[in-house]
Amino acid sequence: MPVTIKVNEEVFTPRQQAVLTAALDLLVENGDGLTMTAVARRASCSKETLYKWFGDRDGLLTATVQWQAAKVRMPQVSRTGLTAKTLRLSIEQFARDLLTVITGEVSITLNRTAVTHAAQEKDSLGIIVLENGPLAIRRRLKPILEAGRDARLLRFDSSEDAYRTFFGLVVRDVQIRLLLGDKSLTQSNVTDNIEADVKAATDQFFALYGAKATV
Amino acid sequence: MPVTIKVNEEVFTPRQQAVLTAALDLLVENGDGLTMTAVARRASCSKETLYKWFGDRDGLLTATVQWQAAKVRMPQVSRTGLTAKTLRLSIEQFARDLLTVITGEVSITLNRTAVTHAAQEKDSLGIIVLENGPLAIRRRLKPILEAGRDARLLRFDSSEDAYRTFFGLVVRDVQIRLLLGDKSLTQSNVTDNIEADVKAATDQFFALYGAKATV
DNA sequence: CGGCAGCCGTACCGTACGGTACGGTTCCAA
DNA sequence: TTGGAACCGTACCGTACGGTACGGCTGCCG
Numbered sequence A, B: 001m002p003v004t005i006k007v008n009e010e011v012f013t014p015r016q017q018a019v020l021t022a023a024l025d026l027l028v029e030n031g032d033g034l035t036m037t038a039v040a041r042r043a044s045c046s047k048e049t050l051y052k053w054f055g056d057r058d059g060l061l062t063a064t065v066q067w068q069a070a071k072v073r074m075p076q077v078s079r080t081g082l083t084a085k086t087l088r089l090s091i092e093q094f095a096r097d098l099l100t101v102i103t104g105e106v107s108i109t110l111n112r113t114a115v116t117h118a119a120q121e122k123d124s125l126g127i128i129v130l131e132n133g134p135l136a137i138r139r140r141l142k143p144i145l146e147a148g149r150d151a152r153l154l155r156f157d158s159s160e161d162a163y164r165t166f167f168g169l170v171v172r173d174v175q176i177r178l179l180l181g182d183k184s185l186t187q188s189n190v191t192d193n194i195e196a197d198v199k200a201a202t203d204q205f206f207a208l209y210g211a212k213a214t215v
Numbered sequence C: 001c002g003g004c005a006g007c008c009g010t011a012c013c014g015t016a017c018g019g020t021a022c023g024g025t026t027c028c029a030a
Numbered sequence D: 001t002t003g004g005a006a007c008c009g010t011a012c013c014g015t016a017c018g019g020t021a022c023g024g025c026t027g028c029c030g
Helices: A014-030 A036-043 A047-054 A057-071 A084-102 A105-118 A124-132 A134-150 A159-171 A174-179 A187-191 A194-209 B014-030 B036-043 B047-054 B057-071 B084-102 B105-118 B124-132 B134-150 B159-171 B174-179 B187-191 B194-209
Strands: A005-007 A010-012 B005-007 B010-012
Touching (some): A010 A014, A036 A047, A036 A057, A047 A057, A057 A105, A084 A105, A084 A134, A084 A159, A084 A174, A084 A194, A105 A124, A105 A174, A105 B105, A124 A134, A134 A159, A159 A194, A174 B105, A174 B174, A194 B194, B010 B014, B014 B036, B014 B047, B014 B057, B014 B105, B036 B047, B036 B057, B047 B057, B057 B124, B084 B105, B084 B134, B084 B159, B084 B174, B084 B194, B105 B124, B124 B134, B159 B194
Antiparallel strands (some): A005 A010, B005 B010
């Protein structure tokens, strides 16, 4: 029996997933120049099938982004047995996940595609990327932060503000520079420093929101 | 005598600037769909002239972005007579400038254009935008930060790290959400809160890097 | 006044690509 | 065995757009 993956009410057969994989590969390789003919050739299928399955080019693009974005599932962090140590480890893990994702080639490609799309009054891809990127992190981080506050380990009025500050401390200018193609941020150049950046961002976050914080 | 503006060794006549203005307007209006025919019609010039002046479509795009990006000149902040009060006002001013710029429609358009361009293995536009956006801020902020350190008002090892943290505290997730077309961040929604965000970011920056900071 | 340079407007060309049509093949089910 | 559904490969169509060519207008300079 074929294994299907359910994504936002959309179900893709293995054959369709192979097509989407081909489309994603082409996106990552050739940047924005994704043509239907290229996808059909890469996936060894006919264009007619592409249009039958995905409607039009936008539908294929949306399916590809949606399918891939949903695959970025970051490991869940338990909120049980919350101590100062486990809380800090959780925060660090979130920072590490966030940095690892946004510096990845696939994430850069998807974000660029969505930004390009948004430049044409189409926001559907942007919403999908946002929903599976920053907002996914937020959904999972907020409960942890609030548990930390309940345990008197963190202090803040708005968990939304705390989350956004965390995002800023971790991401800083890395994402926009990567999206703009800054060559001085090579892949290794960033990934090599992830651990140090994670620690620094976590330190700063606790300095601002830790129970003993002065702000 | 015609007034010309010199931009990175490029000089544009008033007529050429009118063409670039038309191109920028179209870019802001129609997003990415900038066609040579549309620019020619809007600027009431012939396509032949466009190609004569700018070489090709990419040249026109580059000239437009370069010309407009260079116009974003943020007010200089004096570093003389540095006191705790003036330092704080300077930092706040930088935060305000940064937020005002990145939330502007023109900035969003230019960044989107550059990101789209970067998705096609062309990084020239990205470099221009980076150079005139984040890096311009950095060039002007770093001396202030270092003067603050010299005056024992700030504490940090690396002014680069301090700058990047400042960037993160100020920008947070606003820019990426705007680039992705997040509808929940309407223009007014953001601009109305700029002052509060500026104050919050500055408070946090001083909490982390002020002379009495605990980190 | 005559020639020429610059430019406008428009027509034109070539190509790339989105989308459609269709013949041929495989496979399943009646 | 046969009908048909799904799909592959390819050929095809229409259009949009980058880039070129050219005729006509204007204004400057000798």
